[in-house]
Amino acid sequence: LKIISKMGISVISSYRGGRMFEAVGLSRTLVGEFFPGVTSRISGIGLPGIHRRALELHRRAFLEPGVLPIGGIYRYRRNGEAHAFDGRLIHLLQTAVARDSFSLYRKYTEGVAALPPVSPRDLLEFAPKAPPVPLVEVESITSIRRRFGSGSMSHGALSKEAHETLAIAMNRIGAQSCSGEGGEAPARARPRPNGDNANSRIKQIASARFGVTIEYLNNCTEIEIKIAQGAKPGEGGQLPGFKVSAEIARLRHATEGLTLISPPPHHDIYSIEDLAQLIYDLKQVNPIARVCVKLVAEAGIGTVAAGVAKAKADVILVSGHCGGTGASPQSSIKYAGVPWELGLTEVHQVLTLNRLRHRVRLRVDGGIKTGRDVVMATLMGAEEYGIGTTSLVAMGCILVRQCHSNTCPVGICTQDPALRERFEGTPEKVVNLFSFIGEEVREILALLGARSLDDVVGRTDLLTQVSRGSPDLDDLDLNPLLVRADPGPDGMRCTVVGRNEVLETLDA
Structure with missing residues (x-):
């Protein structure tokens, strides 16, 4: 009900087949065949990739029992899901601005760059077309x-x-x-x-x-x-x-x-x-x-x-x-x-x-x-x-x-x-x-x-x-x-x- 309300829909029949979502990272071929009409600006994995992921999840599910992963979906946890900020970066930035230290800020930016990619810009790099200027x-x-x-x-x-x-x-x-x-x-x-x-x-x-x-x-x-x-x-x-x-x-x-x-x-x-x-x-x-x-x-x-x-x-x-x-x-x-x-x-x-x-x-x-x-x-x-x-x-x-x-x-x-x-x-x-x-x-x-x-x-x-x-x-x-x-x-x-x-x- 909350999702339907969020999309401005009053009754279930209006939601059914409404395609009120967009795909990110699914191949356009797959989307065109199985989700016609859904927007997919960033094309990515297709059926082979999904198959590979499903097999990997199955394999991990039936390994010898171990410690359950803590997850870290909403709060940062070591060895959990990647987040755009972590405690080390927070401390670096706060120390940099408190001390007015650009060198510490550089360490902060280096730490941000070393994080796992979490957005499209993390998969892009600069490609200069002109020589540097002073x-x-x-x-x-x-x-x-x-x-x-x-x-x-x-x-x-x-x-x-x-x-x-x-x-x-x-x-x-x-x-x-x-x-x-x-x-x-x-x-x-x-x-x-x-x-x-x-x-x-x-x-x-x-x-x-x-x-x-x-x-x-x-x-x-x-x-x-x-x-x-x-x-x-x-x-x-x-x-x-x-x-x-x-x-x-x-x-x-x-x-x-x-x-x-x-x-x-x-x-x-x-x-x-x-x-x-x-x-x-x-x-x-x-x-x-x-x-x-x-x-x-x-x-x-x-x-x-x-x-x-x-x-x-x-x-x-x-x-x-x-x-x-x-x-x-x-x-x-x-x-x-x-x-x-x-x-x-x-x-x-x-x-x-x-x-x-x-x-x-x-x-x-x-x-x-x-x-x-x-x-x-x-x-x-x-x-x-x-x-x-x-x-x-x-x-x-x-x-x-x-x-x-x-x-x-x-x-x-x-x-x-x-x-x-x-x-x-x-x-x-x-x-x-x-x-x-x-x-x-x-x-x-x-x-x-x-x-x-x-x-x-x-x-x-x-x-x-x-x-x-x-x-x-x-x-x-x-x-x-x-x-x-x-x-x-x-x-x-x-x-x-x-x-x-x-x-x-x-x-x-």
Whole structure:
């Protein structure tokens, strides 16, 4: 029932034969024969490969009895399932940002690169087509950092201290933090005596519209319409009652202790025309703010993105299945959504082919941890980057996956006053993280012979698939991700300065 609800289906008969899924890593021949109509962008193993796997599972099942494997599916366990973060990497990164040590950050990135592959970009490598350029000629760290964001996390999901620390850090470097769903105290819009500013430059509108007021919408430079969330598409949101403190209730115009639920859809958006109406209204309310629409990577996102661009959005955010996982249901963390590489490349290709790419900026988030990830995203079409979980790790997060329970032991994802006192994050640590990522980006750009990120937007010809030592992985065909669409005279990146203005009246 939960899956049917997630897909917007009311009765079993509508679900039967609906093909509400896509294949990743199955050969197109197999999918075409046995699952006609199902999308399979990344082709992989066929019947022989499945047969081989079945025999191996059978063999392992009937070995001499031994110690049962611990699994480690949801929490990191030694000898368990591979995870994108482990304790050693968390410690390395936190030590690096605390000591302001780029050499320790290098060890962290080397550790990330040594992990087993967990996403399509782990099977790709850079393929320079030009000689390296001197590092001094490459875009500055200051300029690169302005493209970064800290993800969309609400004050409610995060403690007040963590939420404000992120905002202060991002404002210091000219980058963007997002309020997430749930409002923000108006007092944060006023700079502090020391010059710091805890105001989130991006304000989010989600389906329940918690905390959305005219004042809220005018204390920002960008408004984000969240259509869905990468880790749990189609599920909406939920803030448990025990996290709804008096302060959270006041900000969200709700009742203290009452669970706050955001429905899966926006009940005033059932078409692109409805979305265009909301974008128009928001641009009337705030005459300077850009409008961003947050979509989730899935088959067909390109068509939706084309409609969003025509609706006069200024930014399209493609969220991958690794994004926003902390408080997501376990079933969604593992089985919903796809990597942002699939969604981003489809959006970039469709917008380019339809001569819309120059009108919108593309932003991506979901599991970005290093400068290498940033450059990979750029080559696939992105111009801005959300780095949420890694920002939390820099502030002290140890990934215990208790974000929803109000028991975060490091005071980041809790409203418990006693636990909030344990928070040790500082703006300096977050600034150091983004500076390190920016410096790594500069080094990679220099090796590619590029002088700025703008030079390599959409340059998938600078990527090549490499072997990671596994026959199944080597069978994957990533060529659909590397297709370069013809941009025509408009180019492959956004050239609009400011925002896409709307007409005086929507019906004109």
